[in-house]
Amino acid sequence: MFFYSKIMYPTFLNMHMLQRNISYYTPLLNRSLHLLRDQAYINGKWIGGEKNETFPIYNPVNQSVIKNVPDMDVKDTRLAINAASEAFKSFSKTTAKERSDLLRNWYNLMVEHTEELAEILTKENGKSIAESKAEIKYGNSFVEWFSEEARRIEGTILQTPISNRKLLLYKEPIGVAALITPWNFPHAMITRKAAAALAAGCTCVIKPSEETPLTALALADLAEKAGFPHGTVNVITTSLKNSPNVGRELCENPNVKVLSFTGSTAVGKILYKQSASTIKRLCLELGGNxxxxxxxxxxxxxxxxxxxxxxxxxxxxxxxxxxxxxxxxxxxxxxxxxxxxxxxxxxxxxxxxxxxxxxxxxxxxxxxxxxxxxxxxxxxxxxxxxxxxxxxxxxxxxxxxxxxxxxxxxxxxxxxxxxxxxxxxxxxxxxxxxxxxxxxxxxxxxxxxxxxxxxxxxxxxxxxxxxxxxxxxxxxxxxxEAAFGGVKESGLGREGSRHGVEDFLEIKYVCLGNLKYY
Missing domain, CATH: 3.40.309.10 (Aldehyde Dehydrogenase; Chain A, domain 2)
Structure with missing residues (x-):
């Protein structure tokens, strides 16, 4: 399986669409990038893989090496899944207000560090600094949106056909969410998925593309600073060699309850098959034409x-x-x-x-x-x-x-x-x-x-x-604010909008019988 991902993202190229107080054509600065990490993030710790193997991340402009990051395998992936599963026990019980505040903290830190995030993105992806800043603004908007949407996840009281019953529908977080994201928009595709999952009360294991993991690690750094509990947000880095087995583990591990993937239709079909053994919830944003x-x-x-x-x-x-x-x-x-x-x-x-x-x-x-x-x-x-x-x-x-x-x-x-x-x-x-x-x-x-x-x-x-x-x-x-997704072989589910949390929620029906009203 080859995680060659293709995605959509709407670049805002007009100057007035960029972050407030950020120059559209500011060149990269010759200074230290504090968010540029070279370790993975699991259970609140910055670690390497168990085998201590690494792989290089290249700048596509000139093929120079930016950083070497851990080449993690199935065992490392299980460590991240287990951490997320354990964290879910408590995080799923947090209030919507608590999750909203955490997401807002994350959003504020992303805005504060827009310049540095854009520099890292440009280094590993190759797009212009103007496009990178536009992507950061776009990706940030999902964290802002879902910080607000967390407080609008509501259940339903149903009309009952029998007078001594009450019928209730609860919406509850589904569990650990595996997020497999592509290389062409490494910031926005993580925030669009992770913010929705976290708003619902799920915990995350994020597998970024082997081409562009540095942006994902920078986002994990800011999530840590925002106060997310250990194990809530995890980022594993893998080379092309290990990606097939890591992807299979995310699909087949029963502790992962939902898989969200953005990438090619061909890879989406493979993930669909591999997820069948656990009847896993899927959100697939696949190819277009x-x-x-x-x-x-x-x-x-x-x-x-x-x-x-x-x-x-x-x-x-x-x-x-x-x-x-x-x-x-x-x-x-x-x-x-x-x-x-x-x-x-x-x-x-x-x-x-x-x-x-x-x-x-x-x-x-x-x-x-x-x-x-x-x-x-x-x-x-x-x-x-x-x-x-x-x-x-x-x-x-x-x-x-x-x-x-x-x-x-x-x-x-x-x-x-x-x-x-x-x-x-x-x-x-x-x-x-x-x-x-x-x-x-x-x-x-x-x-x-x-x-x-x-x-x-x-x-x-x-x-x-x-x-x-x-x-x-x-x-x-x-x-x-709008629902993003396709029909036919372009995928399943929708991202963004009020519908974006639905893939991370279960509906529980509760019937209260034999009630005495009078």
Whole structure:
């Protein structure tokens, strides 16, 4: 099993969306990063693995080693699960107010340390410091939201068919939550899951991606400072070698009651099978293949701006990234021209720690090789490259130029594949029915986007798109207040919103009989 994860996260790129009093283009400082940890966090202690093995975390800009962290195995994982299970006995009995206060403390510390968290994120992920700060703000918003939502978890008193009974529904925390998170948004995907679990009264074992564990460890450091009891928040670090066995243990260990995973559909299916032995609750946020439709009534200025945000944030390495562009024939040429101009004027690639840089490298060599192979295959079969289409070795080993291609046909590998790279594939269409059919012609359904000024068309198309989330005249749609998740093979459950705690709660029905009222 390969924990090659793909996820969605909505980067807020406008200056006014960033944390209060934080400069959008502040360069990385040459100072000590106090939150940069090189040990795992289990039961309130910073420890190495039992075998004392480590693995390196590389900076994707230049492949330099940032830190070496513990390479933990199944035995270490069981230690973390047992710690979380023991802590659950008391943490599950805390009041909603107590949990709310702890989460608020955690949130306040994240806000206070935004600058340092963003620096660590940029170092291990490669995205620009501006994007990192935006992710920190976005991730923090979930902790803030669930600190408030903790006090809104309520049961129900039911109407009874028999006069001497009372029927009650209690909502109770389910138990230990295993959280497997991806590399492309290492802060936001942890906070979106962990904050919901902790708000419900669950304890957590967090397994971050082997590419980006340093952000997770920094969050654990702040959770410790926020006052979370020992064993409530645990972070285990594992290399690619140990990830399959650790993942299996999280799925099959009976003390883990719920598994929340963000990643590829292929890996999600493996976890689904492995969790069957314990009938474990699952929350799966899996891959997408988002269409981006520009109808003939669309405002092209708005559509192009949305295309830039949806396609190229994090170099296209998001599962709600616009993956298949469909532009009405009457707007096709103009859209291509405007989109190309925007790519050339707005994107500045390089080391994300530099203030002028907007986009960094891909995360690892396999991503670069996949991106290069897709373009090579498409060009050999007749696709037209309007810009990009090549690596940028002069910037570093993992840089790939933002690319726009047309004339893509069904025979090409890229035609209906989730690209997960900085490639915009633009198709032409004629009718509404045609483009809806093409948009839905995929086994996944996470997000979809379309642009139209026709109000009747807006309601028709929004209803017919087979996705869990629809952006209409918007390229950035996720927020803590809204339910995030997909349909078909894009997963199970929802994250964020008031629904985000539901996967971490059990409903207990209590029937009180033979009551005497008079």
């Amino acid at each position: 988002a269409s981006f439709i520009v109808f003939d009534s669309a405002n092209l200025d708005i559509a192009v701006q949305g295309a830039m945000l949806s396609k190229f944030r994090n170099c296209g390495q998001t599962c709600v990234s616009a993956n298949r562009f469909f532009v009405h024939s009457s707007k096709f040429d103009q859209f291509i021209e405007m989109f190309l101009s925007k790519i050339q004027s707005d994107i500045k690639m390089g080391d994300g720690s530099k203030k002028e840089v907007t986009h960094g490298p891909l995360i690892k060599e396999s991503q670069l090789n996949m991106t290069r192979a897709l373009i090579t295959d498409a060009v050999e079969k007749g696709a037209k490259v309007h810009c990009g289409g090549t690596p940028l070795p002069e910037l570093g080993p993992l840089f790939y130029a933002p690319t726009l291609i047309t004339d893509v046909t069904k025979e090409m590998q890229i035609y209906n594949k989730e690209i997960f790279g900085p490639i915009a594939v633009i198709h032409k269409f004629e009718t509404e029915n045609e483009v809806i059919e093409n948009s839905n012609n995929t086994p996944v359904g996470l997000a979809g986007y379309f642009y139209s000024q026709d109000i009747s068309q807006i309601f028709r198309v929004a209803k017919q798109l087979e996705v869990g989330m629809v952006g209409i005249n918007e390229g950035i749609i996720s927020t803590a």
